[in-house]
Amino acid sequence: xxxxxxxxxxxxxxxxxxxxxxxxxxxxxxxxxxxxxxxxxxxxxxxxxxxxxxxxxxxxxxxxxxxxxxxxxxxxxxxxxxxxxxxxxxxxxxxxxxxxxxxxxxxxxxxxxxxxxxxxxxxxxxxxxxxxxxxxxxxxxxxxxxxxxxxxxxxxxxxxxxxxxxxxxxxxxxxxxxxxxxxxxxxxxxxxxxxxxxxxxxxxxxxxxxxxxxxxxxxxxxxxxxxxxxxxxxxxxxxxxxxxxxxxxxxxxxxxxxxxxxxxxxxxxxxxxxxxxxxxxxxxxxxxxxxxxxxxxxxxxxxxxxxxxxxxxxxxxxxxxxxxxxxxxxxxxxxxxxxxxxxxxxxxxxxxxxxxxxxxxxxxxxxxxxxxxxxxxxxxxxxxxxxxxxxxxxxxxxxxxxxxxxxxxxxxxxxxxxxxxxxxxxxxxxxxxxxxxxxxxxxxxxxxxxxxxxxxxxxxxxxxxxxxxxxxxxxxxxxxxxxxxxxxxxxxxxxxxxxxxxxxxxxxxxxxxxxxxxxxxxxxxxxxxxxxxxxxxxxxxxxxxxxxxxxxxxxxxxxxxxxxxxxxxxxxxxxxxxxxxxxxxxxxxxxxxxxxxxxxxxxxxxxxxxxxxxxxxxxxxxxxxxxxxxxxxxxxxxxxxxxxxxxxxxxxxxxxxxxxxxxxxxxxxxxxxxxxxxxxxxxxxxxxxxxxxxxxxxxxxxxxxxxxxxxxxxxxxxxxxxxxxxxxxxxxxxxxxxxxxxxxxxxx
Numbered sequence: 082x083x084x085x086x087x088x089x090x091x092x093x094x095x096x097x098x099x100x101x102x103x104x105x106x107x108x109x110x111x112x113x114x115x116x117x118x119x120x121x122x123x124x125x126x127x128x129x130x131x132x133x134x135x136x137x138x139x140x141x142x143x144x145x146x147x148x149x150x151x152x153x154x155x156x157x158x159x160x161x162x163x164x165x166x167x168x169x170x171x172x173x174x175x176x177x178x179x180x181x182x183x184x185x186x187x188x189x190x191x192x193x194x195x196x197x198x199x200x201x202x203x204x205x206x207x208x209x210x211x212x213x214x215x216x217x218x219x220x221x222x223x224x225x226x227x228x229x230x231x232x233x234x235x236x237x238x239x240x241x242x243x244x245x246x247x248x249x250x251x252x253x254x255x256x257x258x259x260x261x262x263x264x265x266x267x268x269x270x271x272x273x274x275x276x277x278x279x280x281x282x283x284x285x286x287x288x289x290x291x292x293x294x295x296x297x298x299x300x301x302x303x304x305x306x307x308x309x310x311x312x313x314x315x316x317x318x319x320x321x322x323x324x325x326x327x328x329x330x331x332x333x334x335x336x337x338x339x340x341x342x343x344x345x346x347x348x349x350x351x352x353x354x355x356x357x358x359x360x361x362x363x364x365x366x367x368x369x370x371x372x373x374x375x376x377x378x379x380x381x382x383x384x385x386x387x388x389x390x391x392x393x394x395x396x397x398x399x400x401x402x403x404x405x406x407x408x409x410x411x412x413x414x415x416x417x418x419x420x421x422x423x424x425x426x427x428x429x430x431x432x433x434x435x436x437x438x439x440x441x442x443x444x445x446x447x448x449x450x451x452x453x454x455x456x457x458x459x460x461x462x463x464x465x466x467x468x469x470x471x472x473x474x475x476x477x478x479x480x481x482x483x484x485x486x487x488x489x490x491x492x493x494x495x496x497x498x499x500x501x502x503x504x505x506x507x508x509x510x511x512x513x514x515x516x517x518x519x520x521x522x523x524x525x526x527x528x529x530x531x532x533x534x535x536x537x538x539x540x541x542x543x544x545x546x547x548x549x550x551x552x553x554x555x556x557x558x559x560x561x562x563x564x565x566x567x568x569x570x571x572x573x574x575x576x577x578x579x580x581x582x583x584x585x586x587x588x589x590x591x592x593x594x595x596x597x598x599x600x601x602x603x604x605x606x607x608x609x610x611x612x613x614x615x616x617x618x619x620x621x622x623x624x625x626x627x628x629x630x631x632x633x634x635x636x637x638x639x640x641x642x643x644x645x646x647x648x649x650x651x652x653x654x655x656x657x658x659x660x661x662x663x664x665x666x667x668x669x670x671x672x673x674x675x676x677x678x679x680x681x682x683x684x685x686x687x688x689x690x691x692x693x694x695x696x697x698x699x700x701x702x703x704x705x706x707x708x709x710x711x712x713x714x715x716x717x718x719x720x721x722x723x724x725x726x727x728x729x730x731x732x733x734x735x736x737x738x739x740x741x742x743x744x745x746x747x748x749x750x751x752x753x754x755x756x757x758x759x760x761x762x763x764x765x766x767x768x769x770x771x772x773x774x775x776x777x778x779x780x781x782x783x784x785x786x787x788x789x790x791x792x793x794x795x796x797x798x799x800x801x802x803x804x805x806x807x808x809x810x811x812x813x814x815x816x817x818x819x820x821x822x823x824x825x826x827x828x829x
Contacts, residue, residue: 163187164257165363166247170271170295171235171777178239179778181247181261183217183230184363186347191224194252199232202244207237227345227365235778236605236613262358270296270352270360273749273777274330281369287337290322290364291330293751295775296354303353306333310349311366312342322350328806329751329773343368376404377428381452381464386810387505387716388442388470390527396421397437398452398464402428409457412436417448442470445527446707447714447747468716468810469746472527472705474506477517492532494674495561498694499530501723503715503745503811504701506530517549524555528665528704532672533562550578557665558582559704566590566635566670582668583639583657590637590670591653598622600650601676603696609658611646611703614780615695615743621649622677634671647696658703665704673697691741691782694723698745698780715779718805719746721814722754723782725801732791732828738819739784740801744776750805751775756787757800765789796825 169180181199185191196211214222217230224230239245241262249257262269273293282288290306301324309318314335322331331350346368351361378401388394398412411425422438442448447469454462476499478492499506507526511517523529533545545553553560554577571579571590579585599621605613621634636653639645647656647669655670673693702708707715723741730736740754756763756770763770765788772785791797799819809815820826 164249165361166257166259166261167272167360167362168245168261169777170241171781172240176241178234178237178241178243178245179781180234181232181245183247183249183257185224185226185228185230186363187226190226191251191256192222195224195256196250197230197232198246198248198250199234200246201237201239202246204237204239204243207239208234233778235780236607262360269358270294270299270354271777272350272352272360272362273775274751275350275362275364277364277366281367282340283369284340284343285338286340288335288340288366288368290333290335290348290350290366291328292322292332292350292362292364293330293749293775294352294360295777296352296358296360298355300353300355303351304331305351307349307351308333308335310346311335311340311368312344312346313340329753329775330806340368376408376456376460377402377410377454377462379452379454379462379464381450381466383450383466383468383810385505386468386812387503388440388468389505390442390445390470390472392473393439393441395437396440396450396452397435398424398454399433399435400428400454400462401433402430405430408460410434410436411455411457413453413455414438414440415451415453416440416442445470445472445705447716466810467718467747469503469707469714469719471505471707473525474504474701474705475509475523475526475529476506477509477511477529477531491562491672491674494672494693495530495532495697497817498673498697498723499701500814501694501721501743501817502698502701503719503721503814517545517552520552520555523552526556528557528559528701530559530701530704531561533560533565545578547573547575550575553578553666554581554661554664557704557706559667559669559700561669561672566592566637566668571635571637581659581661581666583659583666584668585638590635592635601655602648604646604648605699606646606658609660609703610706610709611658612699612708612780614699614778615782616699616780617678617692617695619676619678619692619696621671621675623675634675636670665706667700667704669696669700691724691743691784694741694743695780695782698743715746716810717746717748718750718808719811719814720744720750720752720776720803720805720809721811722801722803722817725817725819727799727819727826730791730826730828732794734790736789736791736828738787738789738799738801740772740787740817741782741784742774742776742803743782743814744778744780746810747779749775749777749781752806753804754785754787755802755804756789757802758789758797760798763787763789763799791828794829796827798825 163186165184165186167182168178169182171177171179183197192214195214197213197217198210199208199212200210201207212232214224214230217232218224218228245261247257247259247261248255271294273295275292278289278291279286290308294304302321304322305319306322307319308314311318320333322333324330325332344367346366347363348366349361349363351359353359380399382397382399384395384397396414398414400410400412402408407427407429409425409427411423413423414421421440424436424438426434426436428434447467450466450468452464476496496508509518517523517531560582584590601619601621603613603616603619605611634655636649636655637657639654639657645654645657648654656668658665658667673696676693676696678692699708721743723743725738725740728737728739738756742752742754751773753771753773770787770789772787774783774785776783787801801817801819803815
C-alpha cells in the first residue's frame with residue numbers, strides 16, 4: 082500500500098518498433114488525505130462500503146432461502162420400531178395375493194391392543210379389518226424382535242395389479258404404515274423360503290445365506306445382498322448373490338473366519354425385475370458361541386410323520402457329537418412347550434446316537450415338537466419339527482375294491498386324491514351284498530369318508546337303506562357318489578339323513594344327463610372352515626383317459642342355512658355341508674376324480690387328480706376340523722404329486738408327461754419332478770427328464786411338463802417322483818404312476 086507522498090514506479094513497455102528497449106518511468110504522485118483517489122472515470126465506491134453492501138446482500142439472500150426451506154411440510158413422526166412388510170403371491174400366473182408378512186426388525190416387543198389394518202385399493206371392502214396380534218402370531222399376544230406377523234389373504238379375492246395399504250397402530254399412535262407393492266402395482270420379485278446353512282452357525286464358521294425368489298421377469302444380476310450388519314464384515318458389505326440350480330435358490334457365502342460376535346443379526350436382499358419392480362427381504366442370521374451348540378448337531382423325526390390322535394408316535398432325536406471325546410447328554414422332548422418325555426446316554430466322539438420316546442397326541446391340528454439336548458458339564462443343542470395330528474380316518478370303498486385302479490373304479494381315484502393331500506387313512510372294502518359297518522365301529526373314527534360308487538361297472542349297492550341311514554350320524558362323515566343322490570334313491574331317504582347332509586327333503590335330488598364337460602364353481606364357506614385353497618376354475622369331465630364309464634352327476638336342493646359350495650354351470654347345487662351336534666357332514670353329488678382343469682397347450686388334454694385333490698384337500702380340512710377360514714393348520718412342509726397325464730404314445734414322436742405338484746402345508750419350497758421309466762431315471766437327449774416349480778401356500782399347485790421319447794416300440798412303466806429342497810413330512814405322496822391302471826404304457 083502506498084502512503085501519502087510516496088513514489089510509485091511503473092514499468093512501461095516501449096512503443097512498437099523500438100526493439101527490446103524497455104523504458105522505466107518513474108511516476109510520482111502525491112496522494113491527498115482529503116480527496117480519495119478515483120478511477121479514470123471519476124467515480125468509485127469505498128472498499129469498506131462495498132464490503133458492507135456485499136455482506137448485507139449475502140445475509141438477505143441466506144434469510145430468504147432459510148425462510149423458503151423452513152416452509153416445507155414436515156414429515157410425520159417416525160415410530161421407534163422398525164418393520165418390513167411383504168406381499169406373498171401365488172395362484173394362476175402368480176398374481177393372486179395369498180398373504181402378507183410383517184417382520185419386526187428393531188425396537189421393543191409389542192403386546193396388548195396393537196391392531197393391523199389391511200386395505201386394498203381395488204377392493205376396499207374385501208378385507209374385514211382390523212386384525213389383532215394373535216391372528217398373525219398363532220395365538221400369541223406378544224410380538225418380539227425377529228418375529229413375523231403373517232396374515233393368510235387367500236380368501237379375500239385380491240389379485241395384482243393392486244395396491245395394499247398396511248397400517249400398524251397402538252392405542253395411542255401409528256407405529257408403521259406402507260403401501261405394497263407401491264406406486265406401480267405390478268407384482269415385484271417375491272421372496273419365498275429364506276434362511277442360512279447351517280441354521281445356527283458358530284462364531285467364525287462359514288455361512289451360506291439362501292433365498293428363493295419368484296418372478297418370471299427377474300433380472301438375474303440384480304439380486305444383491307447387504308451383510309454389513311454382520312459383526313466382522315468390513316467395507317460396505319454389498320455383494321451380488323449367485324443362483325444354484327440344484328437348490329433352486331440364490332446364495333451368498335460368508336467365508337470362515339469372518340464373523341466375530343454371537344447374536345441375531347439381519348442381512349438384507351434386494352432384487353429387481355425387467356419392469357423395474359423391486360423387492361427386498363430381511364433375513365435373520367443367528368450366530369452362536371462355539372462353546373455351546375457347536376459341540377453337537379441335533380435333528381428330530383416322528384414316526385409316523387402324520388401322527389394320529391390318541392395313537393402312539395415315536396419321536397427320535399438324532400444327536401451328533403462333533404468333538405473328539407465322548408459326551409454325556411440328556412434329551413428332553415416337548416410338544417407345544419409341554420415336556421412329554423426324556424432320554425439320556427453318551428455320544429462318542431465323531432459319532433451319532435439316537436434317543437427315542439413314545440408320544441401320544443391328545444389334540445388334532447398343527448403342533449410344534451422340540452428336542453432339547455443338554456450336555457453334562459455345559460453346552461446345549463436343539464431341534465424342532467412342525468407337523469399335523471390327524472384324527473383317525475376311515476375310507477370305505479362301497480362299490481369297487483379300493484386300490485384296484487381301473488377307469489371305472491372311483492374309490493381308487495378318491496384314495497389317490499387323499500394320498501396326494503397328505504391324509505393318512507385306513508381303507509375298508511364293503512362288498513356288494515354287505516351293509517355298512519356298525520355305527521359303533523364307524524364312531525370309533527373321527528371322520529368317515531364313504532364312496533357309494535357311481536361307476537357303471539358292477540351292480541353294487543349305491544345308496545343307504547333305512548338301517549344304514551341311521552348309522553350316519555354318530556361321527557363326522559363325507560359321502561360322495563352321483564348315484565347316491567339319484568332321484569329314485571333320494572325319494573326314500575329319511576328326514577334326519579337329509580338334514581344331516583344339508584338337503585331340504587325327500588324328492589329334491591335330480592339326476593342330470595350332462596354333456597361330457599360342464600363348468601363348475603367352488604365357493605369357500607368361511608364360517609364353516611371350508612376353504613378355497615388351490616381350487617382352480619373347474620370343469621366336470623365325464624370322460625377320463627378316453628373312458629365313458631362314469632355316469633352323470635346329480636344335483637339337489639340344499640338347506641337354506643347351508644350355502645352350496647359346489648355348483649354346476651346352471652347354478653344347481655352338487656355339494657352341501659352342515660355342522661350338527663359337533664359333527665361335520667358333507668355331501669358331494671359327483672366323484673372328485675371327475676373335477677378337472679384343462680392343460681396347456683391343448684384344451685382337449687385333461688389331467689386327472691389335480692383339481693379333484695384340491696377340492697378333497699379342503700373337504701378333509703373341514704371334516705377333520707383341522708382347517709379354519711383363516712389358517713390351514715397343517716404341518717409346515719408337505720408336498721405331493723396330485724396327478725399325471727401322458728400325451729403321445731409313439732416311439733418316433735415326443736411324449737409329454739404333465740404332472741400336477743401340490744403343497745399341502747403352510748410353508749412353500751422349490752420342488753422338482755423327475756420322470757422314471759421302468760424304475761430308472763428317464764434320460765432324453767443326454768439329460769435327466771426333470772422340471773422344477775415353486776409352491777408358496779397351503780393348497781397351492783401347478784403343472785410341470787416332462788419331455789421324453791421312447792427309444793423303441795414296447796411297454797414302459799412310467800412314474801413321476803417328487804424331490805424337495807428341504808423337509809417333507811409326508812413322503813408317501815411323492816411318487817405317482819402315470820398310468821391310470823397301474824400298468825405299463827404301450828408305445829406303438
